[in-house]
Amino acid sequence: MTRMTASDKSKKQNRPRSRSAQRASSAQAVEPQETSWHKALLWLPRALGKGVRALTGSERYDPAYSKDGLCFLLLICAILFCASEWFRVQGPLGKGLHWLASSALGLPSVILPLVLIWAFWRLIAYSGKDSGNGHSLGGLCLLLWSVCSVLDIVMIGSIRRFDLRAIQGSGGLLGFALGSPLAWGLSRVFATIIFALIALFALLLIFQVHIDTLISPITRSVDRKRQPAQPEPGQTESELFPNEVRVGDDTLALAPGVPTHEDDQEEQDTLAAPAKTSWFHKLFHRRRKGEDDAKLDHYEADDPFDRAARIHADDEDALDPADSGNERVYHEPAFVDTTAVDAASSGAAVSAPTEQIPATAASQSATPVQAQVSPAELSGVGAQDPWAAAAAAAQQLESASQAEQEGPAQEPGDHAPQADQTGQAGSTDDPQAAQNLSPYVLPSADLLVRGKPHAAKTQANDNVIQALQSTFHQFDVDAKVVGFLRGPSVTQYEVELGPGVKVEKVTNLQRNIAYAVASSDVRILSPIPGKSAIGIEIPNVDREIVHLGDVLRSPQAQSDDNPMLTAVGKDVEGHYVTADLTKMPHLLVAGATGSGKSSFVNSMLTSVIMRATPEQVRLILVDPKRVELSAYAGIPHLLTPIITDPKKAAQALEWVVKEMDARYDDLQFFGFRHVKDFNAAVRAGKVHAPAGSQRKVAPYPYLLVVVDEMADLMMVAKNDVESSIQRITQLARAAGVHLVLATQRPSVDVVTGLIKANIPSRLAFATSSSTDSRVILDATGAETLIGQGDALFLPMGQAKPTRVQGAWVSESEIRKAVDFVRTQRKPQYRQDIEQMAKQEEQKKEVAEDIGDDMDELLQAAELVITTQFGSTSMLQRKLRVGFARAGRLMDLLESRAIVGPSEGSKAREVLVQPAQLQEALAFIRGETSSMGEGEAPALEQDQAQTIS
Numbered sequence: 047m048t049r050m051t052a053s054d055k056s057k058k059q060n061r062p063r064s065r066s067a068q069r070a071s072s073a074q075a076v077e078p079q080e081t082s083w084h085k086a087l088l089w090l091p092r093a094l095g096k097g098v099r100a101l102t103g104s105e106r107y108d109p110a111y112s113k114d115g116l117c118f119l120l121l122i123c124a125i126l127f128c129a130s131e132w133f134r135v136q137g138p139l140g141k142g143l144h145w146l147a148s149s150a151l152g153l154p155s156v157i158l159p160l161v162l163i164w165a166f167w168r169l170i171a172y173s174g175k176d177s178g179n180g181h182s183l184g185g186l187c188l189l190l191w192s193v194c195s196v197l198d199i200v201m202i203g204s205i206r207r208f209d210l211r212a213i214q215g216s217g218g219l220l221g222f223a224l225g226s227p228l229a230w231g232l233s234r235v236f237a238t239i240i241f242a243l244i245a246l247f248a249l250l251l252i253f254q255v256h257i258d259t260l261i262s263p264i265t266r267s268v269d270r271k272r273q274p275a276q277p278e279p280g281q282t283e284s285e286l287f288p289n290e291v292r293v294g295d296d297t298l299a300l301a302p303g304v305p306t307h308e309d310d311q312e313e314q315d316t317l318a319a320p321a322k323t324s325w326f327h328k329l330f331h332r333r334r335k336g337e338d339d340a341k342l343d344h345y346e347a348d349d350p351f352d353r354a355a356r357i358h359a360d361d362e363d364a365l366d367p368a369d370s371g372n373e374r375v376y377h378e379p380a381f382v383d384t385t386a387v388d389a390a391s392s393g394a395a396v397s398a399p400t401e402q403i404p405a406t407a408a409s410q411s412a413t414p415v416q417a418q419v420s421p422a423e424l425s426g427v428g429a430q431d432p433w434a435a436a437a438a439a440a441q442q443l444e445s446a447s448q449a450e451q452e453g454p455a456q457e458p459g460d461h462a463p464q465a466d467q468t469g470q471a472g473s474t475d476d477p478q479a480a481q482n483l484s485p486y487v488l489p490s491a492d493l494l495v496r497g498k499p500h501a502a503k504t505q506a507n508d509n510v511i512q513a514l515q516s517t518f519h520q521f522d523v524d525a526k527v528v529g530f531l532r533g534p535s536v537t538q539y540e541v542e543l544g545p546g547v548k549v550e551k552v553t554n555l556q557r558n559i560a561y562a563v564a565s566s567d568v569r570i571l572s573p574i575p576g577k578s579a580i581g582i583e584i585p586n587v588d589r590e591i592v593h594l595g596d597v598l599r600s601p602q603a604q605s606d607d608n609p610m611l612t613a614v615g616k617d618v619e620g621h622y623v624t625a626d627l628t629k630m631p632h633l634l635v636a637g638a639t640g641s642g643k644s645s646f647v648n649s650m651l652t653s654v655i656m657r658a659t660p661e662q663v664r665l666i667l668v669d670p671k672r673v674e675l676s677a678y679a680g681i682p683h684l685l686t687p688i689i690t691d692p693k694k695a696a697q698a699l700e701w702v703v704k705e706m707d708a709r710y711d712d713l714q715f716f717g718f719r720h721v722k723d724f725n726a727a728v729r730a731g732k733v734h735a736p737a738g739s740q741r742k743v744a745p746y747p748y749l750l751v752v753v754d755e756m757a758d759l760m761m762v763a764k765n766d767v768e769s770s771i772q773r774i775t776q777l778a779r780a781a782g783v784h785l786v787l788a789t790q791r792p793s794v795d796v797v798t799g800l801i802k803a804n805i806p807s808r809l810a811f812a813t814s815s816s817t818d819s820r821v822i823l824d825a826t827g828a829e830t831l832i833g834q835g836d837a838l839f840l841p842m843g844q845a846k847p848t849r850v851q852g853a854w855v856s857e858s859e860i861r862k863a864v865d866f867v868r869t870q871r872k873p874q875y876r877q878d879i880e881q882m883a884k885q886e887e888q889k890k891e892v893a894e895d896i897g898d899d900m901d902e903l904l905q906a907a908e909l910v911i912t913t914q915f916g917s918t919s920m921l922q923r924k925l926r927v928g929f930a931r932a933g934r935l936m937d938l939l940e941s942r943a944i945v946g947p948s949e950g951s952k953a954r955e956v957l958v959q960p961a962q963l964q965e966a967l968a969f970i971r972g973e974t975s976s977m978g979e980g981e982a983p984a985l986e987q988d989q990a991q992t993i994s
């Protein structure tokens with residue numbers, strides 16, 4: 047059997063190689079570099095092993111037997127010393143052993159058999175890298191040494207010479223080595239104290255506890271006595287952290303099989319460490335590299351409203367990028383968008399004049415008037431996002447204070463039009479400009495938790511190998527496990543068949559194998575791509591969590607500064623998997639409830655926050671479940687408050703279509719094929735707006751639209767959503783617009799053929815049936831996944847899906863990252879998205895009361911307006927309709943202010959002139975929101991609106 051070491055693994059991870067090459071080499075036996083010492087020491091056991099193998103006919107070297115051999119050796123030694131030390135057997139061997147043990151250890155030689163038995167038991171019971179055997183055995187040796195030294199000091203510390211008999215009757219040579227010299231040079235009392243402390247440390251090692259664990263109950267009770275309760279009276283911990291899923295919280299019903307992340311507990315505790323720590327705690331609290339107390343303190347107050355208040359209060363204390371040495375600092379060109387939103391509201395394409403002016407210039411023209419945020423804006427935004435309201439309020443306050451500094455306010459009229467034009471909620475020139483002036487700092491990856499190193503092998507793997515071998519043996523199949531690749535949640539065991547053995551003999555054993563390893567989620571790959579071997583994937587009973595921080599810190603993520611690079615997780619070989627969202631270019635994420643979709647979406651969004659500035663990536667988040675994405679409210683990457691209403695989401699998708707069209711028009715106009723090239727040219731100063739145009743060109747950020755539950759959208763507006771998605775997915779790639787659609791209902795009515803055909807990249811989490819798996823992947827397999835982030839990833843262009851364990855990011859880490867960016871900038875929402883949504887609603891309302899009578903109503907309007915005669919009987923005659931119908935048409939005309947109210951038997955007054963006929967008809971059709979709007983001049987194409 048072959049296996050690889052952890053260091054080989056890490057070397058492999060750093061080297062980009064083809065998958066098949068990696069696979070081929072990964073399972074090969076890799077001999078560690080041996081020194082001549084190693085060879086000399088291992089010569090005897092190896093020769094013995096060879097001899098035994100030659101005798102038994104077994105040709106293969108099995109490392110598991112070397113451990114067994116060591117255990118037996120320890121047991122034999124224990125029995126020998128038991129005979130010599132306890133029973134004092136008088137044979138020459140017994141005497142020799144006693145002389146040896148007592149010379150080495152002195153009196154404690156009597157416990158030598160017990161020590162050996164204890165070592166034997168530990169080796170049997172625990173094995174692998176995480177067994178802690180090294181610590182325990184090291185601790186035991188240290189304890190033995192201190193006991194021997196203390197005995198030496200107490201019993202013969204006063205004799206200043208070498209007397210072997212006396213040494214054998216006290217602490218042996220081990221104790222004499224340092225005990226006597228210390229007693230002579232320091233006094234017996236102090237020497238004893240030193241060894242007592244060493245013994246205490248040895249006990250900590252043996253029981254694998256840390257000193258702060260021991261003293262923390264004491265310090266906590268001292269702290270509690272010194273400081274009254276931290277939270278407000280009546281405020282429980284769960285009230286402080288309402289969104290956090292707590293370990294051991296019995297009131298929270300978790301999905302079946304949800305891990306408790308106990309391993310994370312220590313890290314979580316660290317994250318949520320109290321802001322005020324005692325001096326004792328500070329002294330002994332172990333820190334990890336990169337851990338920052340300020341960050342931990344920052345984390346205390348969790349409630350969004352508290353935070354909003356804090357930002358409001360100390361906005362000026364915004365993070366100073368110079369403080370954080372290891373963060374990447376981005377100096378993006380700062381622009382203030384002065385988009386004419388009402389142009390978009392005309393309904394004539396989203397193209398609206400956009401003026402990007404340098405922030406410095408904008409800041410010079412700052413006025414308190416521009417800072418005013420209308421109540422409508424506040425309510426519109428604040429209804430969904432408490433942050434936006436707080437941000438707007440903060441801006442108002444700031445502007446007010448600035449107005450005081452600058453002297454008397456300028457005439458409102460001077461700036462009112464510009465204020466109207468600002469297409470962003472709460473966008474004020476000055477605070478925004480001030481914000482834009484300060485460079486945006488990306489959060490440091492150290493903000494995220496570090497996971498344990500990847501274990502290449504554990505005892506659990508050995509157990510499974512044994513179970514597999516015995517299953518093959520029982521069913522008389524000539525096959526053997528020749529190696530395995532341990533992933534975070536699943537291990538792939540590599541099985542080689544004997545000559546002439548059919549592959550089916552192993553694949554038919556799937557259920558028996560599942561029985562033998564006590565897991566229903568066994569997946570067989572025949573063959574492993576690029577290898578003549580069968581792969582049996584079996585879930586690890588000791589699965590690992592793949593922390594997002596580790597994926598983002600991996601060399602492959604670090605070496606790529608693409609802002610749209612997102613962490614996916616780790617594959618079964620233990621390699622980190624990342625994905626470039628721009629290459630997807632759209633992604634469908636599906637899986638049964640509790641399978642890990644939302645966790646993936648969280649990892650993806652946190653990746654974006656950690657790696658991209660708001661100038662590089664803007665987000666539209668659709669969260670019909672209302673709670674899944676609420677943690678991201680108020681981040682500067684958002685283009686609109688998080689959309690929770692499925693109807694609005696459908697309209698936002700329509701907005702995206704229009705934005706995409708506008709981008710395409712730009713690309714076409716300036717002669718570029720991809721938004722990347724366009725942006726590069728803009729940054730190089732090679733793109734100029736046409737002469738006479740007021741527009742200033744700015745780079746387009748990537749636009750990432752994330753829909754957390756697509757089924758809800760499809761329920762309210764299937765056709766609209768489908769056609770928007772179709773249009774976006776067909777064209778959006780070159781325009782830098784990318785969609786990520788997640789659903790827990792991967793059925794054909796949600797993931798329709800049309801959507802599937804246009805979304806080439808898929809990420810399938812565990813599904814409840816193979817039918818669902820087929821809907822997502824066009825193949826079975828997802829039904830055998832084990833949930834909790836176990837997924838099959840099929841990026842565009844790949845023939846077979848890769849099994850990955852999704853990256854995990856805890857609620858606490860998300861909050862940390864979100865807080866970091868939220869305190870730097872406020873979101874600049876695009877109001878035209880909301881306006882468009884409102885218009886669409888109005889249109890629908892209009893259409894509702896007219897129903898199927900639109901054609902007749904338009905005819906009636908034309909008749910009434912051209913003849914300027916508002917008579918119901920005229921309508922009856924000309925349109926050949928009954929009295930009731932004509933009366934209804936007249937009422938509809940009245941509701942649209944085309945005719946006046948009824949005046950008994952007299953004809954109604956006509957309120958619209960014949961010259962306004964077209965306008966009135968457009969209004970009835972719902973193409974304009976009011977009469978007179980249509981008179982606005984059509985917008986120039988070159989004034990297409992940009993997002994900045």
Ligand SMILES: Nc1ncnc2c1ncn2[C@@H]1O[C@H](COP(=O)(O)OP(=O)(O)OP(=O)(O)O)[C@@H](O)[C@H]1O
Nearest residue numbers: 304639640641642643644645790834835852853854
């Ligand atoms: N990558 C992961 N690593 C470890 N555990 C995970 C991972 N992803 C999910 N889990 C576990 O599975 C649970 C459910 O995950 P999640 O909420 O993401 O599922 P979901 O598919 O979004 O469910 P729903 O559709 O009901 O919202 C999580 O609470 C977590 O304990």
